[in-house]
Amino acid sequence: MNSEEWYDTGTKTTFHFDDNGMFVDSNGKGPQKGFKNNGKFSDWLHNLVVNRIKKLGLIEKCHPENGAPIYHTSNAFNSPEKLLVIIQGTGRVRAGVWSVGVCAYSGINAGSVLPDIIEAQKRGMEVIVLNPNDPRSDIFMTRYRTNLGMIRHTLAVFEDLIIPSDPKRVFILCHSLSGECTIAMIRRFHMWVIPHIKAVAMTDAYESPPIVEGVKMTSWSKQHFHNWICSDKEINSPLPEGTASIHFSAGTKDHSLSTAKARPFIWPFFDENGADKETDELDKFEDYIGDDIYINPIFHYIPYCNIA
Structure with missing residues (x-):
């Protein structure tokens, strides 16, 4: 058995990802009752996804040298014009995987960041994939x-690597509790954030109020943040606003599937904010000095975080 195949001891079956990205056996059938979606399987899956990330040209870098590995394109830290930062949610997932269970039952394209890297590269964007669940945070x-180790990891990568590398325009894709990692980052580095971050796409993500004294951060974030949350409403239909973002339906009640369901709408949202353009206008920090007039203290969305 090669590294692209997985032998499941529960069903006594060997699986692989086919040309369509589906996890199937030699007869084209997916995992059946008794399949062991356990730690050994998630470790194998993570290694496979990392290998495929590297085949797309991303480089492994540990931060610090004895810290968690992250993955980036060659010019991600060389003042790129456009940068995509990907942040996974909480749980056993590591860099590159949105959901282990989704990869197994709905395919590697639905459950990993591989399609997002490819979409970014089509637009000439550099990419950084964070690794917020690595215990070395x-x-x-x-x-x-x-x-929260996730927040520590996110803050350190931004403070030590991303901000000093002076990217011109930054786009963030985050899921679940990494929404709070993003909120913590924009609070801490708000003077840098406003003139650099163009759009944040969140999927069923936690969001606390992005309050910064003397800065209209909530007004700013609601112009730049979209959050596709679990809902039985039609996919991409508008929902009541969140505390930091504009909400849309992910078209599913399954938290783990929210990123895959929202993906067809995430990239048009990024393009509306200049992801497909060579250059674009940036916000000015001085335009957001003052106190927020409107803050929503009621609709504080906390997702159902059963990470598969």
């Missing part, structure tokens, strides 16, 4: 006053 425990 404890390295930054004394540096950032938060008990």
Whole structure:
């Protein structure tokens, strides 16, 4: 059995991803009852996805040297014109995987970041894939006053690598609890964020109010953040606003599937904000000095985080 195949001890079956990205056996059937979606399978899947990420030209970099590995295109830290930052949700997923279960039952394209990297590269964007669930984020425990390793990892990568590399326009794709990682980042680095971040696409993501004293951060974020949340409403139909974003239906009640369902609408949203353009206008920080008039204290969406 090669590294592209997985032998499941529960069903006594060997699986692989076919040309359409579906996880199937030699007869073209997917996992059946008894399939073991366990830690060994998730480790194999992660290694496979990382290998495919590298085949797309991304490079592994540990931050710091004894820290968590992240993955980036060759010019991601060389003042790129357009940069996509991908942040996974919480749970056992590592860099490159949105959901282990979705990869197994709905295909690697639905459950991984591979299609997002390809879409970014079509637009001439550089890409960075974060690794927020790696336990080595404890390295930054004394540096950032938060008990969430995901947030520590995100803040450190932005502060140490992304911001100093001076990307011109930044786009963020985040899922689940990485929405809060993004909110923490925009609060902490708000003076840099406003003139650099063009759009944030969130999928069934947690979002607390992005309040910064003396800065209209909520007004700014609602112009740049879309959150596709779990709902039985028609996909992409408008929903009541969130605390930091404009909400749309992901067209599913399945939290783990929200990114795959929203993907056909995420990239048009990015393009509306200049992802498909060589250059584009940027916001000015001074235009957002002052206090927010409108903050929604009621609709504070917390997703159902059963990460498969």
